Amino acid sequence: MKxxxxxxxxxxxxxxxxxxxLSERGYEPLIIESRDRLGGIPLQCIHPGFGIYxxxxxxxxxxxxxxxxxxxxxxxxEYVTEAYVEEIVNESMxxxxxxxxxxxxSMIVEGKTLIYAAGAxxxxxxxxxxxxxxxxxxxxxxxxxTMMDMYGIMPGRRIVIVGSGDVGLIMARRFVxxxxxxxxxxxxxxxxxxxxxxxxxxxxxxxxxxxxRHTVKEIRARNGRVSSIxxxxxxxxxxxxxxxxxxxxxxxLIIAAGLxxxxxxxxxxxxxxxxxxHGPLVNDWLETIxxxxxxxxxxxxxxxxxxxxxxEQGEWAADSAIEYIENNGLPTTPLHRIVPGRNIRxxxxxxxxxxxxxxxxxxxxxxxxxxxxxxxxxxxxxPLLYALPSVMVxxxxxxxxxxxxxxxxxxxxxxx
Amino acid sequence: MRVVVIxxxxxxxxxxxxxxxxxxxxxxxxxxxxxxGWGVSKANTSIIHPCHEEDPDxxxxxxxxxxxxxxxxxxxxxxxxxxxxxxxxxxxxxxxxEYRVLKHYHRLAMRNGVPGVRIIDRDELLRIxxxxxxxxxxxxxxxxxxxxxxxxxxxxxxxxxxxxxGRILFNTEVRDVVVRDxxxxxxxxSRGFIEADIVVNxxxxxxxxxxxxxxxxxxxxxxxxxxxxxxxxxxxxxxxKIIHTAPTPKTKGVYIVKTVENTLLIGPTAEDLPPDxxxxxxxxxxxxxxILRNASKIISRxxxxxxxxxxxxxxxxxxxxxxxxxRFHEDPWGFVEATxxxxxxxxxxxxxxxxxxxxxxxxxxLVEKEKWNxxxxxxxxxxxxxxxxxxxxxxxDPRYGRIICKCMGVSEAEIVEAVERMRKIGVExxxxxxxxxxxxxxxxxxxxxxxxxxxxxxxxxxxxxPPWMMRFKDHGSFYGVGEVKDLFRRG
Ligand SMILES: Cc1cc2nc3c(=O)[nH]c(=O)nc-3n(C[C@H](O)[C@H](O)[C@H](O)COP(=O)(O)OP(=O)(O)OC[C@H]3O[C@@H](n4cnc5c(N)ncnc54)[C@H](O)[C@@H]3O)c2cc1C
Ligand SMILES: Cc1cc2nc3c(=O)[nH]c(=O)nc-3n(C[C@H](O)[C@H](O)[C@H](O)COP(=O)(O)OP(=O)(O)OC[C@H]3O[C@@H](n4cnc5c(N)ncnc54)[C@H](O)[C@@H]3O)c2cc1C
Numbered sequence: 001m002k003x004x005x006x007x008x009x010x011x012x013x014x015x016x017x018x019x020x021x022l023s024e025r026g027y028e029p030l031i032i033e034s035r036d037r038l039g040g041i042p043l044q045c046i047h048p049g050f051g052i053y054x055x056x057x058x059x060x061x062x063x064x065x066x067x068x069x070x071x072x073x074x075x076x077x078e079y080v081t082e083a084y085v086e087e088i089v090n091e092s093m094x095x096x097x098x099x100x101x102x103x104x105x106s107m108i109v110e111g112k113t114l115i116y117a118a119g120a121x122x123x124x125x126x127x128x129x130x131x132x133x134x135x136x137x138x139x140x141x142x143x144x145x146t147m148m149d150m151y152g153i154m155p156g157r158r159i160v161i162v163g164s165g166d167v168g169l170i171m172a173r174r175f176v177x178x179x180x181x182x183x184x185x186x187x188x189x190x191x192x193x194x195x196x197x198x199x200x201x202x203x204x205x206x207x208x209x210x211x212x213r214h215t216v217k218e219i220r221a222r223n224g225r226v227s228s229i230x231x232x233x234x235x236x237x238x239x240x241x242x243x244x245x246x247x248x249x250x251x252x253l254i255i256a257a258g259l260x261x262x263x264x265x266x267x268x269x270x271x272x273x274x275x276x277x278h279g280p281l282v283n284d285w286l287e288t289i290x291x292x293x294x295x296x297x298x299x300x301x302x303x304x305x306x307x308x309x310x311x312e313q314g315e316w317a318a319d320s321a322i323e324y325i326e327n328n329g330l331p332t333t334p335l336h337r338i339v340p341g342r343n344i345r346x347x348x349x350x351x352x353x354x355x356x357x358x359x360x361x362x363x364x365x366x367x368x369x370x371x372x373x374x375x376x377x378x379x380x381x382x383p384l385l386y387a388l389p390s391v392m393v394x395x396x397x398x399x400x401x402x403x404x405x406x407x408x409x410x411x412x413x414x415x416x
Numbered sequence: 417m418r419v420v421v422i423x424x425x426x427x428x429x430x431x432x433x434x435x436x437x438x439x440x441x442x443x444x445x446x447x448x449x450x451x452x453g454w455g456v457s458k459a460n461t462s463i464i465h466p467c468h469e470e471d472p473d474x475x476x477x478x479x480x481x482x483x484x485x486x487x488x489x490x491x492x493x494x495x496x497x498x499x500x501x502x503x504x505x506x507x508x509x510x511x512x513x514e515y516r517v518l519k520h521y522h523r524l525a526m527r528n529g530v531p532g533v534r535i536i537d538r539d540e541l542l543r544i545x546x547x548x549x550x551x552x553x554x555x556x557x558x559x560x561x562x563x564x565x566x567x568x569x570x571x572x573x574x575x576x577x578x579x580x581x582g583r584i585l586f587n588t589e590v591r592d593v594v595v596r597d598x599x600x601x602x603x604x605x606s607r608g609f610i611e612a613d614i615v616v617n618x619x620x621x622x623x624x625x626x627x628x629x630x631x632x633x634x635x636x637x638x639x640x641x642x643x644x645x646x647x648x649x650x651x652x653x654x655x656x657k658i659i660h661t662a663p664t665p666k667t668k669g670v671y672i673v674k675t676v677e678n679t680l681l682i683g684p685t686a687e688d689l690p691p692d693x694x695x696x697x698x699x700x701x702x703x704x705x706x707i708l709r710n711a712s713k714i715i716s717r718x719x720x721x722x723x724x725x726x727x728x729x730x731x732x733x734x735x736x737x738x739x740x741x742x743r744f745h746e747d748p749w750g751f752v753e754a755t756x757x758x759x760x761x762x763x764x765x766x767x768x769x770x771x772x773x774x775x776x777x778x779x780x781x782l783v784e785k786e787k788w789n790x791x792x793x794x795x796x797x798x799x800x801x802x803x804x805x806x807x808x809x810x811x812x813d814p815r816y817g818r819i820i821c822k823c824m825g826v827s828e829a830e831i832v833e834a835v836e837r838m839r840k841i842g843v844e845x846x847x848x849x850x851x852x853x854x855x856x857x858x859x860x861x862x863x864x865x866x867x868x869x870x871x872x873x874x875x876x877x878x879x880x881x882p883p884w885m886m887r888f889k890d891h892g893s894f895y896g897v898g899e900v901k902d903l904f905r906r907g
Binding site (some may be wrong): 001034082086101102104105106109121122123124126127129131132133134135136139140142143146148150151152153154156157178179180217220221223224225251257260264267364385 | 525650654697698699700701703704721722725726727728798803806807810811814815816817819822825827830855862863864865866868869872873883884887888890891892893894895896897898899900901902903904
């Protein structure tokens with residue numbers, strides 16, 4: 001059996017970028033993709049807004065992915081599609097195996113390292129606690145998008161969307177462009193969770209109402225399909241305000257309530273999950289702290305605003321994998337834990353080695369203006385004009401700063 | 417002789433299966449839904465009860481049939497290849513009063529002859545089932561309790577009925593029972609008249625309405641709702657044994673069940689609804705809160721909400737008589753009732769079926785066929801095969817290697833076989849739910865979010881209808897409203 005330098009689980013932006021980097025540096029990866037083609041989620045995002053950071057060009061989703069795919073083809077990188085990964089096995093420090101089922105047979109493949117880039121899954125209505133009948137007309141944004149853009153199925157005529165993240169906003173516009181009516185976008189928080197550019201370009205330009213502090217109280221159905229929903233306003237504790245309910249007649253409810261890293265296979269491998277990111281705990285090699293030689297990138301690591309970040313993390317993981325292969329493992333050093341303090345929702349990586357400079361991705365917990373990010377242990381303050389939970393903040397920590405700190409490095413956001 | 421059985425739930429199908437054993441009996445099951453098991457039999461706790469919760473003084477027949485059914489299921493699940501597990505169950509007492517309840521059921525267990533039932537103290541309880549709430553006082557352990565896939569059971573029964581010469585008519589609603597000269601002559605349905613010598617009413621929630629059509633008017637049925645919350649396989653903690661809160665006069669308590677699919681089911685509620693709410697099979701916020709509150713009394717901690725994969729509800733057909741109604745009427749002659757089949761109707765079904773056959777035998781001579789096939793095999797699951805077997809299968813048919821449902825690991829070939837099997841038993845409308853219940857695609861973590869579009873395409877190829885016209889269930893439950901751009905064309 002052939003041993004690849006790296007098994008890459010997932011052929012989206014993160015996985016493709018990782019494979020390209022490995023191959024360009026003379027290593028041999030195998031991309032394992034569960035769908036029938038490479039490309040990942042951008043394939044079904046037929047709008048622009050991709051590639052501004054990574055390619056310095058505004059591309060549509062498919063254009064973004066096709067650029068990566070053609071490079072993969074050029075380099076002659078091996079890949080398998082329609083491959084279902086049943087299990088990942090950590091055979092030894094330098095042997096990771098994946099059990100696959102494909103139309104060409106069931107097989108086991110081996111790599112010295114493994115880069116996990118399987119993207120994210122969507123939260124469903126059940127996870128949000130939306131009760132009511134189980135009928136037709138209730139879809140997640142991703143399912144609706146796949147129906148429309150890949151299978152030519154129109155999900156509904158009169159649509160209400162739950163969640164004002166970028167996915168919800170972009171889908172609102174997509175529905176209108178296909179001739180449907182979007183009656184409202186509901187957001188339980190008091191501020192939208194998507195980028196401002198999307199609020200303007202997707203809702204305001206099409207006169208779609210955004211109802212902040214609103215949620216679905218009840219779904220009603222007739223003849224096997226959604227017939228209306230009862231909407232309610234919520235208070236500060238996000239509890240429904242009695243008497244504030246009203247009915248919206250609609251035939252479709254779209255759940256766009258956010259993504260969660262897809263980590264089932266990692267969990268089975270014994271990787272611990274960060275309750276804040278819902279992704280794995282990693283160090284600044286993007287290596288899981290529980291299973292050496294397993295690296296994670298893209299939306300499996302944390303939910304990214306842009307495919308560009310996912311691709312960047314893919315390269316990062318690839319460079320780390322090469323380091324790992326060359327040295328039969330990465331150096332063992334004490335880890336410094338990055339502790340999300342006041343007003344910080346999440347930070348990745350959660351641990352840093354202090355062996356080198358590192359990027360840090362973080363999100364604030366609520367919208368803030370005129371703030372500063374403070375690292376008390378490092379004596380560092382970074383002033384920012386504003387910060388939104390929907391906009392990931394990316395910053396660099398220097399090796400010298402890190403080694404000066406103790407076991408914990410707190411980061412918090414406070415008014416200036 | 418023709419016997420028409422009204423209702424393709426577990427009661428009607430069990431009865432029909434036994435009827436196919438007899439020579440010269442034309443068995444016709446009439447069902448208004450597009451598929452089997454979509455009534456009460458679909459949404460329940462799916463426990464095969466040990467029967468130590470049945471009071472032989474109050475309900476002697478029910479107790480007897482529950483015990484008989486329990487014992488028969490061991491054989492049926494093997495004959496029919498139905499998913500089942502037999503982990504045993506524990507009633508958890510959290511107070512002195514509840515401890516007295518345990519004693520009561522322990523006495524019933526001894527009277528009913530339920531094997532192995534004993535009271536276990538806190539230490540043993542926590543040793544047997546470490547995920548139980550440590551504040552618990554004691555438990556009543558009944559090692560014979562099991563759980564089966566209830567819709568899977570209906571499907572298996574249906575396939576076996578058809579293999580043995582019986583028929584099932586779907587999308588056929590009984591609108592009247594025709595009686596002439598104090599004898600049943602048949603049923604009027606939405607698709608015309610069906611002649612019959614004997615009519616068995618096994619219409620679940622609607623059985624009182626059917627009885628009234630035959631002039632029987634001495635009982636009513638009202639729905640008692642039970643809501644559930646289902647967690648992903650990854651849920652922790654996941655007790656291996658079935659555990660539940662102490663029963664009350666009205667219910668058997670809130671259960672925590674590791675299902676045959678290895679998911680975690682918690683419920684039900686017990687809400688009495690008015691008779692006109694027989695379609696209120698939906699969960700409510702209050703109901704879900706009730707379940708969680710009660711479940712948290714007996715488990716060390718509840719799994720996080722992020723692992724909830726579905727919420728649903730079923731309706732128990734509660735008869736005004738409080739117990740099963742099993743009768744062969746002389747007037748009108750040939751009208752048979754297997755009604756009021758409330759809990760533990762799933763457990764009792766094989767017993768009920770045997771009892772109904774005996775009632776019929778008291779009135780007509782039934783002679784067993786020389787050849788009758790008790791066996792039925794389930795759909796082959798590629799995931800459960802070894803590597804060599806798998807590769808052989810995939811070489812013959814690459815669709816076995818195309819895993820469509822990633823959560824449950826279901827291949828295209830299995831979905832295709834599900835459709836073939838639906839057709840074989842007479843299902844006319846190929847639905848997502850029909851596929852789901854047969855091969856468990858769309859049954860996992862993402863509830864079909866990822867694979868349903870692909871499945872709609874597979875079903876479209878098999879049925880010749882466009883993907884948007886695929887339905888979840890019945891009526892207007894179409895996947896989409898048309899093709900993309902149709903809204904412009906049709907305005
Ligand atoms: C509606 C919508 C609009 C968006 N708009 C923008 C935008 O305008 N600009 C932008 O930059 N970004 C946008 N994004 C975000 C962008 O799509 C993601 O950030 C990016 O796709 C993440 O890349 P990834 O490689 O981590 O994951 P994915 O793209 O999800 O790729 C993961 C791949 O792994 C495969 N996979 C999953 N599990 C397995 C397994 N077990 N085995 C094998 N393969 C597996 C999947 O099939 C998939 O191909 C949008 C996303 C959505 C949903
Ligand atoms: C919440 C809940 C929990 C339960 N838990 C358990 C348990 O753990 N263990 C246990 O043993 N039992 C349990 N039960 C009881 C068990 O589920 C039922 O007793 C059993 O499923 C009843 O089956 P049935 O075939 O009689 O009814 P159904 O499954 O309802 O079948 C009747 C069929 O008749 C059809 N029909 C009705 N009217 C017409 C018409 N006019 N024309 C044609 N067809 C018609 C319906 O469509 C339906 O398919 C529970 C029940 C509920 C609701």
